[in-house]
Amino acid sequence: MNSTNPLELRAPIGQSKKVSKWKKELTIPKILATILLILATLFFIFPFYWVVSGAFKLQTVATTIPPEWFPAKPTLQNWTELFKNPVERWMFNSFIIAFCEMAAICIVSSCAGYVLAKKSFPGRGIIFTMFVAAMALPKQVILVPLFTMLADFGWVNTYKGLILPAIGWPFGVFLMKQFAQTIPGELIEAAKIDGSSEIRLFGTIILPLLKPAIGALAIFTFITSWNDYFSQLIMTRSTSMMTLPLGVATLRGEFTTNYGLLMAGAALASIPMIAIFLMFQKAFTQGITMGAVKG
Template sequence: MKVNAGQRVFNGFSTLLLILSTLFFIFPFYWIVTGAFKFQTVATQIPPEWFPLKPTLQNWVDLFKNPVWRWTLNSFIIALVEMFAVCLVSASAGYVLAKKLFPGRKIIFTMFIAAMALPKQVILVPLFTMLADFGWVNTYHGLILPAIGWPFGVFLMKQFAQTVPGELIEAAKIDGCSEIRLFSTIILPLLKPALGALAIFTFIASWNDYFSQLIMTRSTSMMTLPLGVATMQGEFTTNYGIMMAGAALASVPMITIFLVFQKAFTQGITMGAVKG
């Protein structure tokens, strides 16, 4: 009885802690969504109005006076292309590093691990200089191509590819399966949980990559949605209602992508935890 009572107390405390943590992390999103329907004077008043008593759509009307659809399209093009390219390149490189024997394999993998420790800001200046020499500044490929060789993606895929049985690969080769067919019909389906997790990570990282997009873009037509929303902040005054509306709009695709890949993401995290 003492064990059961202690277990009930622990379960109740854990549930309460989980609920409080959930409310703590959801509150900023709630504040952004409700603030998107408040007048400027209400959004900044103290004490705050926790729920809009007189909701307004004026913030959304003012938001769409800007080229928001163009910014959204740019964000989707960059994030989706990066997501598919990173998943494909990372899966290919991870499979080769995990299952192919060739000279220098350990050195190459060590270089990927070392690259993960480098902040993006460290390589931004030489990267910008190289892209400027190529004439790729303020272009889609200038924003997309540098992100394709993501060291974390290669590391993640390599760790998961190691779990693929070598006997399965050898049996496929004995049956006359080509390398491309082996990779596309056997390896990729087995890596689906890891690919789901990597797809979420890549999309969110690309969608929120404000710093690189700020450096690499020059025109309003090439801005992404987070960057465009940030430009609405004035030098002396800021309409927080419009900025909250833009932030709420920018969060919808990330939530959607997570819900679409949630099952694969959960499986990927679980498999990684079991592997240790």
Template sequence: MNVKRKEISFYRVLSTIVLIVLAILFLFPLYWIITGSFKLNPERVPPEWFPKTWSLVHWTRLFGNPTRQPALRWFLNSLVISLLSMVLTLISSSMAGYVLAKKKFTGRRVIFIILILAMALPKQVILVPLMRLMNSLGIYNTLWAVILGSVGWPFGVFLMKQFSQGIPTELIEAAKIDGAGEIRVFLELICHLMQPAFASLAIFTFINTWNDYFLQLVMLTSRERLTIALGIATMQAEMSIDYGLIMAGAALSAIPMILIFVAFQKYFTKGITLGALKG
């Protein structure tokens, strides 16, 4: 018994050490971006592990040359894309998810199976057709191409269906007996009860759309229409060792997402776990 207890505590110490080492590896990019954006000469070797002097020069350079890198514009583009995708996803997914969970309509099973199959589909496979489609709609190289390219995927519907299943059917029946129509039931009862679900899906969609580099890369070409992620990638391709500038751009893209994540981590985690369950 004594031996065993010792063994466990040794394992515990070991696993703690491994976890901490790995956590440092995972935290390093963030640390390096933030400190790098404030260092005077970040590219210097040997590297400064901690900035000796803090300088804002890269930040002023980032915003100071809008013809070369319209960083503020890129940031706003990302914001508009993410917000509109989020709103469209919330509306369409909550409506569809609710009826899939709570209404026994003809063809429900077939529709559900189609959605499940589409979830496993590699998004990038439809790259060329989607690009041509946006082109013929006249919205290629606009923010709408990215927005519409990202809102048709069924993840949100699936998530909302999972959440709606937890709503007691008796509540809906009771509201109907009280004379509420379908739309009122949805707007006043379902939307109210599903507030945490809306929060989960909103945060999930916002962060994922913000970071969806691939779709942005394919759909946006002119410089002033890039997103912040795409902008950093372009900056790196053009001036690969201007690390100060690139780190400031990377910080501008990453920090808002981290703040959102930290503030709403509870909803985010809930979204991941519920969205993963099958059935």
């Protein structure tokens, strides 16, 4: 009589349970949702692929119909032509402006958000309502008086004129206020009982608790500043003060346009944004959902 090993009987049973569970999870709605997500991903990735592939095509190939979906004869001529321009200066300006705006907005917004969330004073609700209303106000509405004021200060075509007007970003204050509301009030009261000053309380207790919100706001600010083509176009006058998006836009000719060269510039301008998004993708998700439950 053959003896049967109990382990040999358990393995197929466990395997069958996994297969049945997998079959239950693999329903038709989930399959359709997966297919739709794949199609949507390809739809949104295709423009970036077209820009990158076009950066390695000659002008005659980049505008051919039917299009060449993959560069059969890739070339670096567009990149050589691109770096004949002051691209390094444009990138330096973009980094300086984006980084300074990011740091200043994070500091100001964290202070303002904490005060609006945890301090009681007359008019607090009205001030916060004004910040929320300002989020719906288009930048073009205040552009003319803002430009006039900066011209009176002599700040046009300077780093001050490009950085300082963006510090009071209403979205930053709103985001930090919503997150600061989740800080327990008992923690603040305990620090005050221990004799902590307001500056020490904010620096040693509040700021560490606000780190997730500050990280998300920093990424949002950097990307917004890097892509702020309209304001930078109005506030700059010389080639040396141009940012990378502005510099790439000037590569467009008056009568003819080298689209391969433009695609190379666009691909170069998108590299920092893609790198930051991949590095801080979790912060993006937290920034979108932050304050959605409490506040």
